[in-house]
Amino acid sequence: MIAATPEVAKERRKPQKINVRILRQDAPGKPQYWERHQVDYEPDMNVISVLQKVAAQSKTSDGSAVAPVSWDCGCLEEVCGSCTMVINGRVRQSCSALVDRLLEQAPEEIELRPMNKFPVVRDLMVDRSRLFRALQRVKAWVPVDGYYDMGAGPKISRDDQERDYPLSQCMSCGCCLDACPQFTKIELQRQPNESEDDLKKRRNEAYDEGFVGPHAISQAMLFNSNPVGKNMADERLEALMAPGGIQACGNAQNCVSVCPKQIPLTTSIARAGRAVTVYALKKIFDR
Amino acid sequence: MANRVVVIGGGLAGLAATMKLAELGAPVDMISLTPVKRSHSVCAQGGINSVSDLTRQEGDNEWTHFDDTIYGGDFLQHQPPVKEMSFWAPKVIDLMDRLGVTFNRTPEGFIDRRRFGGTLYRRTAFAGATTGQQLLYALDEQVRRRESEGLVKKYEFWDFLGPMLDDNGRCVGAVAQDMVSMEIRSFPADAVVVATGGCGLVYGRSTMSVFCTGSAASRCFQAGGKYGNAEFIQVHPTAIPGADKLRLMSESARGEGGRVWVPRRPNDSRYPKDIPESERYYFLEERFPKYGNLVPRDIATRQIFNVCVNEGLSVDPTRLCVYLDLTHIPRAELDRKLGGILEIYEKFQGVDPREEPMKIFPAVHYSMGGLWVDYEKSADGGLLPGSPKNQMTNIPGLYAIGECDYQYHGANRLGANSLLSCIFSGLFSAPGIINWMKSNKSVASMSSTIFERAVAKQQDRHKALLSGNGGSENPYLIHQELGDIMTRSATVVRENTQLTEAYAKVLELQERSKRCALSDTGNWSNQNVIFTKSVQDMIPVALTILKGALQRDECRGAHFKEAFAQNSLTAEDPIERRRQAEEWCDDFEKNNKQFLKSSVATFDGTEPDVQYEDVDTSLIPPRPRLYGLVGAEVIEEVWKERSVAKSLDQPKASTSEKQLVSV
Numbered sequence A: 001m002i003a004a005t006p007e008v009a010k011e012r013r014k015p016q017k018i019n020v021r022i023l024r025q026d027a028p029g030k031p032q033y034w035e036r037h038q039v040d041y042e043p044d045m046n047v048i049s050v051l052q053k054v055a056a057q058s059k060t061s062d063g064s065a066v067a068p069v070s071w072d073c074g075c076l077e078e079v080c081g082s083c084t085m086v087i088n089g090r091v092r093q094s095c096s097a098l099v100d101r102l103l104e105q106a107p108e109e110i111e112l113r114p115m116n117k118f119p120v121v122r123d124l125m126v127d128r129s130r131l132f133r134a135l136q137r138v139k140a141w142v143p144v145d146g147y148y149d150m151g152a153g154p155k156i157s158r159d160d161q162e163r164d165y166p167l168s169q170c171m172s173c174g175c176c177l178d179a180c181p182q183f184t185k186i187e188l189q190r191q192p193n194e195s196e197d198d199l200k201k202r203r204n205e206a207y208d209e210g211f212v213g214p215h216a217i218s219q220a221m222l223f224n225s226n227p228v229g230k231n232m233a234d235e236r237l238e239a240l241m242a243p244g245g246i247q248a249c250g251n252a253q254n255c256v257s258v259c260p261k262q263i264p265l266t267t268s269i270a271r272a273g274r275a276v277t278v279y280a281l282k283k284i285f286d287r
Numbered sequence B: 001m002a003n004r005v006v007v008i009g010g011g012l013a014g015l016a017a018t019m020k021l022a023e024l025g026a027p028v029d030m031i032s033l034t035p036v037k038r039s040h041s042v043c044a045q046g047g048i049n050s051v052s053d054l055t056r057q058e059g060d061n062e063w064t065h066f067d068d069t070i071y072g073g074d075f076l077q078h079q080p081p082v083k084e085m086s087f088w089a090p091k092v093i094d095l096m097d098r099l100g101v102t103f104n105r106t107p108e109g110f111i112d113r114r115r116f117g118g119t120l121y122r123r124t125a126f127a128g129a130t131t132g133q134q135l136l137y138a139l140d141e142q143v144r145r146r147e148s149e150g151l152v153k154k155y156e157f158w159d160f161l162g163p164m165l166d167d168n169g170r171c172v173g174a175v176a177q178d179m180v181s182m183e184i185r186s187f188p189a190d191a192v193v194v195a196t197g198g199c200g201l202v203y204g205r206s207t208m209s210v211f212c213t214g215s216a217a218s219r220c221f222q223a224g225g226k227y228g229n230a231e232f233i234q235v236h237p238t239a240i241p242g243a244d245k246l247r248l249m250s251e252s253a254r255g256e257g258g259r260v261w262v263p264r265r266p267n268d269s270r271y272p273k274d275i276p277e278s279e280r281y282y283f284l285e286e287r288f289p290k291y292g293n294l295v296p297r298d299i300a301t302r303q304i305f306n307v308c309v310n311e312g313l314s315v316d317p318t319r320l321c322v323y324l325d326l327t328h329i330p331r332a333e334l335d336r337k338l339g340g341i342l343e344i345y346e347k348f349q350g351v352d353p354r355e356e357p358m359k360i361f362p363a364v365h366y367s368m369g370g371l372w373v374d375y376e377k378s379a380d381g382g383l384l385p386g387s388p389k390n391q392m393t394n395i396p397g398l399y400a401i402g403e404c405d406y407q408y409h410g411a412n413r414l415g416a417n418s419l420l421s422c423i424f425s426g427l428f429s430a431p432g433i434i435n436w437m438k439s440n441k442s443v444a445s446m447s448s449t450i451f452e453r454a455v456a457k458q459q460d461r462h463k464a465l466l467s468g469n470g471g472s473e474n475p476y477l478i479h480q481e482l483g484d485i486m487t488r489s490a491t492v493v494r495e496n497t498q499l500t501e502a503y504a505k506v507l508e509l510q511e512r513s514k515r516c517a518l519s520d521t522g523n524w525s526n527q528n529v530i531f532t533k534s535v536q537d538m539i540p541v542a543l544t545i546l547k548g549a550l551q552r553d554e555c556r557g558a559h560f561k562e563a564f565a566q567n568s569l570t571a572e573d574p575i576e577r578r579r580q581a582e583e584w585c586d587d588f589e590k591n592n593k594q595f596l597k598s599s600v601a602t603f604d605g606t607e608p609d610v611q612y613e614d615v616d617t618s619l620i621p622p623r624p625r626l627y628g629l630v631g632a633e634v635i636e637e638v639w640k641e642r643s644v645a646k647s648l649d650q651p652k653a654s655t656s657e658k659q660l661v662s663v
């Protein structure tokens, strides 16, 4: 919402230049370093358009030529999840981070850092393969027989659709993971003579032992409430009971407060907690 | 070893094909610029079309969906594939429903539908305002399932550099580059499927994602693939001009009473609310008193463009735009009816559109054209299932599906039809691809020299770029110039001298793009060199769009040339009017003889050669689109009489004219 009258707001936001401080890293295992850039101000800029200018000029604010800063982006409308980074200390999407707003908070400069919990590939680019791996871990899919024409699926009530739709908007951006105190960075270096496939395997094993993360817990709940997805509910609950599953969550609620899609992660976590308890008891009695 | 398929791109089309191929037992390597879950398809908001049980009872059927699509595309599509797609559409929705897509529901629990442009029926299924995202995720999940079973292997953050051809010209795999380690390697395959989406970035900024460079299709084009109907680019009338992207603003803003205006005085820098009514120019309302702000999309687009470009009345001196004003409507009403889309504006512009008029301008939105692909017609006029020809480019073994093929949307795409064509072409092509592989020698037995040669060629290109060749051009600025040229000359209004000039300028850019000096010459995650390659490869597509537009001296669908427009009837006298209508129809027939043809381009390394191909109109005879034309009734009457006289079985002509809408 706009508090000031538009004229006042317009007056206030007209700097000539924008200063940006970027935490860079040339490659994995290399040191991080800060670099200052300065770009021309334009109305209606977001952090992506600042980075585009930074890339086009490839010069620091003191004029030395440098390699362009690397970053990740896609849709530019906060729906693909690509462009996550830490902006003025907060993990968020850079495409929806408006320069005018950031300058209102801190007029001197905008500070950009890569996400904290994922290995840096280069500069602001990180490797989030762990996040997708977690989706395999909780079997986040509907186990249909196949893709032949078998008619429509079961009817779904409006209430159920309204419960599930918000969860299905998770765009795998990883903000929740970056903010979660229980989710700690796993970074493996390639060993001498290790093949790409071997490294990937070793990485996945390490990922599978770490905390699965709130996004995956929420997806498990989404598929456990689907009429056909349900058929694999037990398998998903098993995954959530295993080490790195739901008991790793300390209920700090950081995740939900940073999710750009306002996904009710703590509600999902509570649902998962209850489901796992019931399932565990059932397993004891069924033995 | 089982036959392998390489699928390039994991939007709706690529994922649908991969999922189906895996079901049929073929191992698939997926190559994508980005994790496939982040593909551009997530941007689609509006929905996906099919006939439903409900619309059927209102008189709709698959044939009508087919007819709407053909009519919307101004008859420029081969009809058999479109027919097949329309008949498959309900099955596609059923499948997506079973895969767990959270479609909106009716109170009883059926999939809810809304009405979209270009039809009289409520055919469009939707999931909130994120239909594309929801559909993509459902397919992505199935592919992840196959991945965990070991049938699919993903290569994400890889750039496809081109198809590999053997000495007979058959496609035997792809060459791609890891965008992190910069390794270039070959992917031998028995079939390659290109599903790499649209080419919006040729225009600099568009409503598309940054991945939509068109470079992959261009690389196939440069390798000998044909490119069809390049000149047909859909422009959406209302987008939010951003420094980085033009974001879509739904047509519903005008539907709910939004008014479009500019200050009468050029360069009036007053705050919009301080400009009195009398000094505002509500140009759509003044020029089209009958339709006002709700003129059809192509007309709205052209008017907004003209007011800014040719009449110099843009609201913002640095950026072309007009006001789309909702501030006269009560806040509560706006929130109730338009909440979601107003939030998008607010989020990205930081301005409350309930308080301050929105600034909007048309934006490039969809590429109807793309790689030329084949099909095999069935006895009933649809496609022959399982035929290896379906979706195959002219390079044997190389397939194209989704927005990067030219097959389904002719001269203009109807809203909510594209998600359908992507999923359909992906699913439908898979059995044919399997059959192709069965009937051809497996590449596993081939000598590796072909693959090594292909890799070496790409390595040479890569090294040459890194070494700079002594050039000093900045690839980002070349891209900007290309975008400006294309946006000015080949979007809404096209004019031959302008197109000729643009063509010459793009040829210059082509030369300059060969002399780029990279600001990053390293070999680790070098976005600079990847971008430079994609800019270089945008140019063949840009030239083809321009040449296709230049050679097409007519108006059809999204392609509009004032000089060749068929105008309204002027006579008041009924007899004279009738005579004019006859003449109009003569002209229409004459024009169709010359231009009811797809453009099909080939590339010689520097310039495209654009030839023409007849369109299969065997199922629905062409008829004129007459929206907003004075005298439409008379023309329609004459046309009907002629059709009857030709004793063609005349399909029911639309009484209330249909509007072309895309979302």
Ligand SMILES: Cc1cc2nc3c(=O)[nH]c(=O)nc-3n(C[C@H](O)[C@H](O)[C@H](O)COP(=O)(O)OP(=O)(O)OC[C@H]3O[C@@H](n4cnc5c(N)ncnc54)[C@H](O)[C@@H]3O)c2cc1C
Binding pocket: B008, B009, B010, B011, B012, B013, B014, B031, B032, B033, B034, B036, B039, B040, B041, B042, B043, B044, B045, B046, B047, B048, B131, B132, B158, B159, B160, B161, B195, B196, B197, B198, B207, B208, B209, B211, B212, B213, B214, B215, B216, B248, B365, B366, B401, B402, B403, B404, B415, B416, B417, B418, B419, B420, B422, B663
């Ligand atoms: C804002 C917006 C709203 C829309 N809304 C609707 C709607 O409501 N209904 C509708 O029917 N249509 C809509 N459309 C159109 C529709 O979204 C697209 O046509 C469709 O999603 C295209 O899907 P695709 O699978 O062909 O390609 P994409 O989803 O674009 O995927 C392309 C894939 O190819 C990969 N790729 C590209 N180049 C390379 C390369 N060089 N190397 C490796 N990989 C590469 C990408 O990484 C990506 O995975 C909309 C379009 C826009 C822009």
Ligand code: SF4
Binding pocket: A179, A180, A181, A182, A183, A213, A214, A248, A249, A250, A251, A252, A253, A254, A255, A256, A265, A266, A269
């Ligand atoms: S609630 Fe759990 S998952 Fe969320 S931030 Fe806290 S510890 Fe992490």
Ligand code: SF4
Binding pocket: A169, A170, A171, A172, A173, A174, A175, A176, A177, A214, A215, A218, A258, A259, A260, A261, A262, A263, A265
């Ligand atoms: S739950 Fe929210 S924050 Fe976490 S990955 Fe999904 S969209 Fe991002």
Ligand code: FES
Binding pocket: A073, A074, A075, A076, A077, A078, A079, A080, A081, A082, A083, A084, A093, A094, A095, A096
């Ligand atoms: S670029 Fe897609 S979320 Fe920001």
